[in-house]
Amino acid sequence: MSQSKKRKEVIRTVAEAVGRIEDGMTVAIGGFVADNHPMIMVREIIRKGLKDLTIVGSATAGLDIDLLIGAGCARKVIAPYVGLEKYCPIGHNFRKAAEAKEIEIWECSEYTLYAALFAGSAGQDFMSWRGGIGSSIPELNPDFREFTDPIGGKKKYLAIPALRPDVAIIHVGWSDPYGNGQHFGAPFGDRWIARASDRIILVAEHVVPNDLIRKNPFMTSVSYADDVVEAPYGAHPYAAHGSYREDLDHLQEYIAASEANRKGDTKTWEKYLDTYIREPEDHVAYLERIGLRKLLGLYVAPIVTW
């Protein structure tokens, strides 16, 4: 009996976590609009120059996936929305690449995406759904098939085929070394994205002892992730619920650079990528470029505790 009784820890560096993602994989990114996107991983994917990815955005993806599109990592995009609401109603890189037909778009809506993930996580080949019937989505997405209620009705339904991403990347407030992550605020659709995916990478603001997770297992939103990357300000420039708000100044800089790119000014866009992604040697160097004064100013006091 020489087997170790020690549990396996899954703490990785960001390079180790991205090292397991390959060109052509299907990668799902968590979060919602301006919050909880695992940006340290998004930047590392771009640094590594991964290509031909199928990017699955959250049900309301922000400009996290717009950045991946603009950096040339995406071949196909699965997302019912790409933008930042009033700040940027339509992602500029998304719009540019779609109009130039450089990316394939798997047209969907919020729940048709969730239904695909639900089918994937439940081992079903498809889920049925009424939403989308009567819209242009089935015409634009040939993977969705209309069928008639087989129970005896006459209503049309959509069969939404299962979606099983190779990897889900999810941002949490904290995680233990075994991959038990807890959100500090809204979980959005993150749990459904994680469950459908073959592997889960967590970006945690902090790694905490297992004891702390056990104090409230009700709060564990993603269990047994395969990799945990510890990264304070790992969602910057987006907000992380319970930790910091979005960096609107930086987002405005991003929006301006991506708009320039859409209008043909690739120099301004490349400068953005150089400054914030290619040149900083690591996450801390990136944060140094943002600046301590700015980062500390984004702090939010917790609204709920447990």
Added chain:
Amino acid sequence: MSDYTWKEMMAVLFCREMEDGDRVTSGASTEIFFAATMLAQKTHAPNMKLQLGGTCFLCNVTDVEIDKLPATSSSYELLKYAETVHDHSETFLFYCPPGREKYYEDGSPYRDTNHFWFADKFFIGGIQADKFGNANLIGLGKPGDITFRGPGSVGINDVVNSVRDGYVFLTAHDKRRLVEKVDFVSYPGRKICKEVELLGNGPKWIVTPKAIFDFDPETDEARLKSVFPGVTIEDVKENTGFEVKTTDEVETVKEPTKEELDVLRGEVDRTGVLRQD
């Protein structure tokens, strides 16, 4: 000149539409609908069940102080008003109202249940809307050749399956946005809803900064119901890409009263977000 912005007018208009027993989801069009729904709870609809934004918090602000309107539908600050949290994906799993179709009948006994069901009102944006109230967020062009890519359909065609009344809301009124026929349908209008037998009614109104359209119950076509103060019927006709039919009596929307603006500015939009035009 009246001292209010069109955004304040919209918040007050939609607030007046809310009823005390309603179940409402504010949708993603952020500040105007955050303000309208929160204002309703603070005035005449303290029992309105409200899901604010995409955080999927069920919120009641009747007795809660609002310091400022949240800027995005994912904001952590929405948690200040929350009583319940669920996954965003679960939003779509409690869609069907009690009594199914009966819920939509006038005088339905199911309307006084205390549950939150995602059922009464929802607000829909668009890059185009047409005379049947179909709304488009997908883009302009045709399949295989989209020349202007829109943001995507979000959840609006999931919602139409069972939400009683949708409100198509456009932030500008011109012939590019109000068209004879949308290039793509994200949110089906009343005619399609009937044809494919969705539980929900589809759009009740199309609202723009100039006018409100309702729908002819026979043809399901839009007809001019009201204009906003200072707007003429001619002005609406000149700026609409489909033939504007009118109801017997086109009304002018009642301006916000002092009382409405006092609560809006003093208790809901204290930082004056809606006053920035």
